[in-house]
Amino acid sequence: MEEKVLPERLLPLEGVFNFRDMGGIKAQDGRRIKKGLIFRAAELTGLTAGDIDYLKDLEIKYIYDYRDKEEADLKPDPQIGREKHERVAVNGEDKSTAHSEWDPETFYKTFTREKFTQVYAQMPIRNASYQRMMSLVARPEQNLPLVHHCTGGRDRTGVGAMLILKTLGxxxxxxxEDYMLSNQTLFVFHEEMFEEASHYISGTALKRFxxxxxxxxxxxEAAMQSISETYGTFEHYLSAEFGMTDKTREKIQDFCLE
Known part of the structure; x- marks a missing residue:
């Protein structure tokens, strides 16, 4: 199944990893997300002139960036067309998911799956970045098509995508399945990262990383469980975190699903 999904949803771009159309994904009620409305991606700074020409046809209205200021200053998002750009860091000042903010040696030597799971558990709760992103999605007629992205388009964007998809039912x-797809779409990205890590750690430590x-x-799962433990239901979460009513959610679904 995943072999069919990849070519269909991964955009044919040369200068950016993991740029995927979230359209085509099926909701519980049998409707599917319309294509060309919501995109997820890794950092966009490498987009080629050909990529930008391709993306212009999508008439994107918003590029929403989850990265920290330092990451964004180092690799800024290019202007594609007439879209608005906004950046609110998922990490705040904490920087707990962006390895580029840290001394790489410390990051690679101290990384553990357990610690990273904790980072995920914290991300969706009282997070100004997701609050702002969801406020854009809550006005789909004004703000879609939208691209949301971070550095690899997998962790911060993965949680953002989960929130959008759950909102759409x-x-x-x-x-x-959509989340785990990044292991395929980011194969080269991961290989480059592991190569960098090999300058700081080796043997068992490198394998473990x-x-x-x-x-x-x-x-x-840690992010979703955190929502359940904090708010009980996803409906209560939408209301408490984003001020989203059932009526607004229904409006988003009617706009985005077919």
């Missing part, structure tokens, strides 16, 4: 197993840093279901 997509089943958990489908959300997880390579195994641990790939996406694991337990990461996204």
């Amino acid at each position: 997509v089943p958990t197993d489908t959300i997880m 390579e195994d641990g840093f790939l996406l694991h279901e337990e990461f996204l």
Whole structure:
């Protein structure tokens, strides 16, 4: 199944990793997300002139960036067309998911799956970045098509995608499938990262990092469990975190699903 999904949803771009159309994903009620409305991606700074020409046709209205200021200053998002750009860091000042903010040696030597799972558990709760992103999605007629992205388009973007998909009524197993797809779409990105890591750690420590840093279901499960433990239901979460009513959610679904 995943072999069919990849060519269809991964955009044919040369200068950016993991740029995917979230359209085509099926919701619980049988409708599917319309294509060309919501995109997820890694950092966009490498987009080629040809990529930008391709993306212009999509008439994107918003590029929403989850990265920290330092990451964004180092690799800024290019202007594609007439879209607005906004950046609110998922990490705040904490910087707990962006390895580029840290001394690489410390990051690679101290990384553990358990610690990273904790980072995921914290991400969706009282987070100004997701609050702002969801406020954009709550006005789909004004703000879509939208691209949301971070550095690899897998962790911060993975949680953002989960929130959008759950809001659209997509089943958990489908959300997880979409999340885990980044292990395929980011194969080269991961290889480059593991090569960098090999300058700081080796042997068992390197193997442990390579195994641990790939996406694991337990990461996204921790984010979803955190929502359940804090708010009970996803409906209560939408209301408490984002001020989203059932009526607004229905409006988003009617706009985005077909």
